[in-house]
Amino acid sequence: MLQNEQNEWIRDPHALQVMACNFFSKLYTTVDHRDYTPILQQCPHVVTKEINNHLLEVVTLKEVRRATFQLGSTKAPGPDGFNGLFYQSHWDIIKDDLLLLVQTLF
DSSP: OEEOTTSOEEOOHHHHHHHHHHHHHHHTOOOSOOOOHHHHTTSOOOSOHHHHHHHTSOOOHHHHHHHHHHSOTTOOOSTTOOOHHHHHHTHHHHHHHHHHHHHHHO
16 A cells, blocks of 8 residues: 555555656656766766767777677677677678678767
């Protein structure tokens, strides 16, 4: 049982579900703009400008190749089921498409 805003005790499972959803929706929803600057100013800066510039660089074919050939040959990296051996064996055919995919993701 839960008590609603009118101090009534609610027992109905569907009504309890609605109450819980409404409660957490209100709890985690912002209704106005909030300035987080004072909070963020307390956080130390860990990423330097140099690190950030490096993170923003375009991914190169060399980097994609290195990552591809570090894949376990019998382990599938994702839901497509293609394992590292597939990518490594067909590198010359797929390298340009794979590079474009990775660059698009970034």
